[in-house]
Amino acid sequence: xxxxxxxxxxxxxxxxxxxxxxxxxxxxxxxxxxxxxxxxxxxxxxxxxxxxxxxxxxxxxxxxxxxxxxxxxxxxxxxxxxxxxxxxxxxxxxxxxxxxxxxxxxxxxxxxxxxxxxxxxxxxxxxxxxxxxxxxxxxxxxxxxxxxxxxxxxxxxxxxxxxxxxxxxxxxxxxxxxxxxxxxxxxxxxxxxxxxxxxxxxxxxxxxxxxxxxxxxxxxxxxxxxxxxxxxxxxxxxxxxxxxxxxxxxxxxxxxxxxxxxxxxxxxxxxxxxxxxxxxxxxxxxxxxxxxxxxxxxxxxxxxxxxxxxxxxxxxxxxxxxxxxxxxxxxxxxxxxxx
Numbered sequence: 549x550x551x552x553x554x555x556x557x558x559x560x561x562x563x564x565x566x567x568x569x570x571x572x573x574x575x576x577x578x579x580x581x582x583x584x585x586x587x588x589x590x591x592x593x594x595x596x597x598x599x600x601x602x603x604x605x606x607x608x609x610x611x612x613x614x615x616x617x618x619x620x621x622x623x624x625x626x627x628x629x630x631x632x633x634x635x636x637x638x639x640x641x642x643x644x645x646x647x648x649x650x651x652x653x654x655x656x657x658x659x660x661x662x663x664x665x666x667x668x669x670x671x672x673x674x675x676x677x678x679x680x681x682x683x684x685x686x687x688x689x690x691x692x693x694x695x696x697x698x699x700x701x702x703x704x705x706x707x708x709x710x711x712x713x714x715x716x717x718x719x720x721x722x723x724x725x726x727x728x729x730x731x732x733x734x735x736x737x738x739x740x741x742x743x744x745x746x747x748x749x750x751x752x753x754x755x756x757x758x759x760x761x762x763x764x765x766x767x768x769x770x771x772x773x774x775x776x777x778x779x780x781x782x783x784x785x786x787x788x789x790x791x792x793x794x795x796x797x798x799x800x801x802x803x804x805x806x807x808x809x810x811x812x813x814x815x816x817x818x819x820x821x822x823x824x825x826x827x828x829x830x831x832x833x834x835x836x837x838x839x840x841x842x843x844x845x846x847x848x849x850x851x852x853x854x855x856x857x858x859x860x861x862x863x864x865x866x867x868x869x870x871x872x873x874x875x876x877x878x879x880x881x882x883x884x885x886x887x
Contacts, residue, residue, distance in 0.1 A: 582642075583616040584609070584820055585635040587628060589647030590713075590746040593619055595773040598746075598812060601794040602646050602669060605816030613824045628653035636664060642823050644669060644816065648715045654680065665828060667819050669812060670717045678831045683815045686837030687717050688724030688875045689868050690808040691768070693845050694790045695728020696864050697806060698766040699736045700857045701788070708739040708759040710778050712746040712771035721770035721792065721808065723882040724875050728864075730886055739764050743774040752777030760785050766805065768792065779804060788852075795846045805853065807846045814842060839869045 584606060591599050606617040618640070620631040628650055635643050636657075645654040645668040654668045658677040665679055672682035698707045709725055711718045722740065729736050739759045743751050752774035756767055760781065767782065768790040769775030775792060776799060782789035783800040791797065791807030815836060822828040836842020845861070867873045876882035 580614050580824075582613070582820075582824060583618070583638070583640045584642045584644065584823070585618045585620065585638070585640040586644045586646050586816070587620050587631045587635065587650060587653075588622055589628075589645070589649030590622075591772045592621060592747075595746075596776050596796060596799060597772050597793045598670075598810075599646055599772075601810070601812040602644075602816045604794075605813030606820065608813065609817050609820035609824075613820065615820060615824070622649075625649070629657065632657045636661065641665060642667065642819065642828070644819065645671075646812075647671075648717065665823070665830065669815060670715070672833050676831050676833070680830045681819065681828070681832070681834055683819070683834045683836070685717065685810050685815075685843055686835070687720040687770075687808070687810055687843060688727075688877050689838045690810065690843040690845055691721040691724030691770075692728040692731075692868065692873070692875045693861050693865055694768055694806055694808045695725040696732045697728075697845070697853065697857060697861050698725075698768070698790065699729045699732035700860060701805070701853070702733075702736060702766050704763040704765045705733070705735055706737045706739065706763045706765065708756070708764040708767035709741075710752060710755050710759075710767060710769040710771050710775065711740075711742040712774050713744060714742060717810075718770045719879075720877045721768070723878060725768050725808075727876050727882055727885060743771050745774055746772030748774045749777035749780070753781045756781035756789075757785070760787055766790065768808065770808075791846070797846065797850065801850055802852070809844050809846060811836065811842050811844075838865060 588599050593599050593603050610617050622628055642665045648671045650668055651671040654666050658666045658680045662679055667681040669683045672684050709722055711722055726738055729738055741755050752771055756778035766788040767778055769778035770792045779789045779799045782803040788805040789803055791804050793810045795807050797804040876885050
């Protein structure tokens with residue numbers, strides 16, 4: 549694989565997967581000339597959550613298809629366009645914006661460079677450019693299931709939700725979770741607070757501790773790297789946390805009850821697969837929900853969940869897949885459903 553010259557950037561850090569140790573081998577797959585790059589919004593590539601899951605999908609694609617992969621971290625909003633243009637200067641075939649923060653920058657770049665292929669994860673547009681694939685997830689569906697589980701398992705009838713920033717995907721987590729709780733046990737109280745950051749582990753931990761001091765014994769944190777602080781608080785207090793985006797049980801095996809998984813790794817892998825196979829077609833959304841296998845929950849790997857609870861959650865999952873349960877995505881929809 550030909551190494552490309554790295555530009556010197558004061559606000560961004562470019563990494564080519566071909567020079568990373570432990571990023572996977574090609575398993576005998578012939579190398580090809582296709583390159584794929586991702587531009588991150590908030591957080592680092594090793595955030596144990598959203599960004600890392602996306603990168604893991606590209607790592608698998610590198611192993612399976614022999615492509616070149618790379619990423620750029622953004623330190624501030626002004627980096628987004630600069631990072632996209634850096635990847636274009638590197639002749640990157642597909643540029644993926646990771647997170648809603650990249651929405652405007654991807655749209656602007658797609659209009660300016662109609663021959664360049666783009667995708668954006670976790671966002672969409674009213675009018676989709678022909679060279680862009682927006683990828684969206686039904687986070688409310690997996691959040692609903694962990695809300696059901698939290699209501700079933702809480703011993704204090706008090707649970708918590710911690711959000712990073714009120715991005716559409718986080719709001720979908722929030723109200724899907726709340727509906728799962730209230731639809732299962734209307735007497736369960738839900739404490740809610742935003743960190744206003746996806747990177748502040750200390751504040752995430754502090755908020756979780758405050759909720760625990762108010763008797764919340766299970767907390768879902770849809771907060772990126774800030775959520776790892778909430779998991780640390782659960783570990784220290786011997787209470788439960790619910791992971792998000794990827795299986796986060798490795799952070800606290802005895803305290804992460806389950807995770808509301810959003811399979812960004814599947815989405816990023818599928819985008820590359822389409823590119824390699826020549827079927828990449830912009831202009832329309834890709835939507836991943838329970839039915840499509842794009843969201844879900846982590847099974848009871850540590851025997852933390854009683855089997856009767858797991859059975860109940862699985863029945864609810866089937867109802868969601870069959871369209872028997874309508875799950876809110878916003879505060880307005882939630883308020884209408886609980887009247």
